[in-house]
Amino acid sequence: MFKLPESVTVYDASQIVEMDLKLGNETMFEINIGIMHEINNEFSKKESTIIENLLKERPNPILLIQDEANQMKVLKKYNLLYRIDDDLYTVSPELINAYNEIVLDLKYPALEVLSEDQRQTVRGLVLNDEFRENLKDITLMELLELYSNEELKDICRLYSIKGFSTKNKNGLCELISNKFFESKDIAASILDDDFSVAVLYELLASDRNSIKDVNMDSLELFPFIVGIFDRFGSIIGVLPSDVKTYLEENFDVQSKIESVQVPQTNYEIIECVQRALQIYGVVEMKHMQKLINMYLNIEVSKNELKGLFDLEGEGLIYKNYIVHPFIMDDIQEYLTFILDVPYFVPQNYEEFKVITGYSDIYQTLEMQGFSKLFKQHLIDKDKTNQDEMEVFLLTMISSSVNEAHVKLYLQNFEENHIITKMPRTKRDKFLNKIIPQIRKWIYRGHNSEEYKNLKRTDKNVVSFNNFKK
Numbered sequence: 001m002f003k004l005p006e007s008v009t010v011y012d013a014s015q016i017v018e019m020d021l022k023l024g025n026e027t028m029f030e031i032n033i034g035i036m037h038e039i040n041n042e043f044s045k046k047e048s049t050i051i052e053n054l055l056k057e058r059p060n061p062i063l064l065i066q067d068e069a070n071q072m073k074v075l076k077k078y079n080l081l082y083r084i085d086d087d088l089y090t091v092s093p094e095l096i097n098a099y100n101e102i103v104l105d106l107k108y109p110a111l112e113v114l115s116e117d118q119r120q121t122v123r124g125l126v127l128n129d130e131f132r133e134n135l136k137d138i139t140l141m142e143l144l145e146l147y148s149n150e151e152l153k154d155i156c157r158l159y160s161i162k163g164f165s166t167k168n169k170n171g172l173c174e175l176i177s178n179k180f181f182e183s184k185d186i187a188a189s190i191l192d193d194d195f196s197v198a199v200l201y202e203l204l205a206s207d208r209n210s211i212k213d214v215n216m217d218s219l220e221l222f223p224f225i226v227g228i229f230d231r232f233g234s235i236i237g238v239l240p241s242d243v244k245t246y247l248e249e250n251f252d253v254q255s256k257i258e259s260v261q262v263p264q265t266n267y268e269i270i271e272c273v274q275r276a277l278q279i280y281g282v283v284e285m286k287h288m289q290k291l292i293n294m295y296l297n298i299e300v301s302k303n304e305l306k307g308l309f310d311l312e313g314e315g316l317i318y319k320n321y322i323v324h325p326f327i328m329d330d331i332q333e334y335l336t337f338i339l340d341v342p343y344f345v346p347q348n349y350e351e352f353k354v355i356t357g358y359s360d361i362y363q364t365l366e367m368q369g370f371s372k373l374f375k376q377h378l379i380d381k382d383k384t385n386q387d388e389m390e391v392f393l394l395t396m397i398s399s400s401v402n403e404a405h406v407k408l409y410l411q412n413f414e415e416n417h418i419i420t421k422m423p424r425t426k427r428d429k430f431l432n433k434i435i436p437q438i439r440k441w442i443y444r445g446h447n448s449e450e451y452k453n454l455k456r457t458d459k460n461v462v463s464f465n466n467f468k469k
Contacts, residue, residue, distance in 0.1 A: 036098040039074055043103075046071045051099050055108040061122060062096065062111075064089040084125035086207060117368035128231045132210045132238075135229075140180060140240040143227045144173040152176060155224050159186045180225070181246060190223045191256055198267055199226060201253050203239040210238045266308060268296050272349075273305075275356035277324045280343065281399055281441025282334060285320045287343060295349035326395050327441070337442060342454065344445030355439065370430035377419040389418075399441045402448075403431045 043051070050068055064072070064081075069089040075081040083089050093111040100108055114122065144152065152172040156164040161179050164172055180186050190196050199222060202211055214235040219228055227238040247253060272292055276283045283291075285302045292298050306317055316323045318331050327334050346352040374393055375386050400406045410427070413419045436448045443451040 035078075035080075036095075036102040039078060040099070040103050042074045042077075043099075044071070044073065047074055048103070051096060052104070052108075054096050055100055055104070055111065058111060060093070060112055061114060061118060062091050062093060064091070082122075082126045083129045084122065085129060090122060090126075115369060117372060121368050124231075128212065128234050128236070131229070131231055132208060132212070132236060135210050135227075135236075135238045136208060136241060138209075138227070138238060138240050139242050140225060141173055141177045143225075143238070143240050144176055145169070146227065147224070159189060161186075180243075184250060187247065187251060190225065191251060191253070193223070195221050196223045197253060197256050199223070199237070200239070200247065201256075203237065204244060204248065204253055209241055209244050210236055212236045269298065269300060269305075270308060272296060273308075273322060275352060277322065278356045278395075278398070279352075279439055279441075279445040281327055282318075282321050282323045282331065282338070285322065288322060291345070291352075295352060324395070324399075324441070326399060334442075338444055341444045341446075341451075344439065344443075344450065355445075370427075370434055373422060373426065373430065374419070377422050379417060379420060397434065397438050400435070401440070401442055403428065403435050406431055406435065 050064070050071055054062055066087040066089075069076075069081060069083075072081050072089075072091075075091060075095075080095055081089055081091055093113050097110045097113075100106060100110065147155070149169050149172065152169065153164055155161070155176055156172070159179070161176060164175055167175060191200070203209065203226065212234045214222075214228065214237045219235075222228060222237065225240065225243050227240070229236045229238065269292055272295060273283075273288060276288060276291060285305055288305060289300060289302070292300055302320070305322070316325055316328050318328065321331070321335075323331050346355055371390050371393065375390065378386055378389055380386065380389070396409050397406055400409070407428075410419070410422065414421055439445050439447050440451070446454065
């Protein structure tokens with residue numbers, strides 16, 4: 001049975017549940033030598049090989065895919081392996097260092113431990129995953145209890161449910177839940193809405209009854225049978241288990257999508273283009289067509305692409321390019337620097353999504369310290385506005401050439417009273433670590449190191465002096 005933790009606040013207006021939870025296992029980053037002494041003889045050869053490879057490759061943070069995690073039976077047994085997404089796991093570098101010391105007699109240099117900001121981010125990812133796992137048993141009745149009385153009455157009015165005016169909250173929840181399952185009318189009405197169909201299809205297709213990274217701008221469009229939870233910056237959409245079973249047994253949502261021709265493929269195309277703009281800034285139509293065909297197995301014409309973005313306003317069209325709004329004013333100058341640069345192209349869509357996601361752990365963990373510093377110095381203390389500025393910050397860094405370029409932006413922010421003056425030493429220390437790792441628009445999705453490897457001579461390397469914003 002699903003149970004909400006005690007520290008829960010339900011915001012009536014947005015129907016977002018915001019929670020402040022502590023990690024249950026406080027030893028996540030406090031692995032001591034004693035633990036390794038107790039378990040070191042239990043590791044299989046496959047586990048030992050994976051751990052030794054981590055010491056050789058030195059990832060920061062440590063990420064394990066599902067196949068690798070399945071081999072780590074000892075770590076699972078002692079709850080030392082943490083899931084952070086459907087097919088992604090992590091272990092603490094302290095644990096690997098303890099193995100290196102006890103089992104391998106310091107054969108390799110110790111792994112760098114995570115900063116406190118990185119630890120907080122990993123804790124948040126672990127808690128999000130634990131929360132999603134906890135949500136697998138939530139029922140419609142339990143979800144309805146999170147709504148306010150007035151919201152429940154609005155649901156009754158919307159779906160012509162009679163007899164609600166004199167009922168208390170529990171009575172309202174029972175009334176709506178009973179009506180939903182007794183008659184197909186409410187579900188059928190929900191499935192008449194193209195957006196709801198697309199959302200429900202995504203939830204039904206998920207391995208769990210939840211999806212994460214829901215678009216904040218569309219929350220008011222979600223049907224009441226989908227719960228929305230705000231967890232550590234990730235918006236999670238949840239379909240109650242009994243509702244999921246009911247829809248699967250009584251409705252063919254897949255056929256519904258095809259019959260109404262919901263632009264489910266359009267959603268997929270738009271998402272793919274949005275991700276391309278995050279990694280490239282500006283992308284040629286013909287390259288976007290190739291990406292869509294390669295990643296989604298969908299053929300789309302240039303006119304169809306133009307039509308989508310004229311309609312949805314998700315990107316700006318300039319001649320045969322789709323352009324991020326951030327650089328539209330300088331697009332002609334921008335194009336002169338990127339025309340001869342080959343695109344960075346991830347091998348598959350999963351890799352493409354990981355690399356292009358603003359919430360991607362690779363970027364987020366590296367950005368945490370700087371984002372925190374940035375937010376501390378923002379003059380506007382409104383949380384929503386601060387979150388928007390944080391996304392703008394990531395966009396700004398992606399479009400920059402080097403640290404100097406970013407510093408000019410920050411100086412401009414200070415002069416325009418967007419931020420207060422930041423401590424230069426601390427700021428520059430973060431930037432020196434962040435800039436080389438971020439994939440740059442000016443390098444067509446390559447990071448600095450990859451771009452240097454592409455360009456063996458100085459004549460083709462873009463410099464800040466040659467690029468004006």
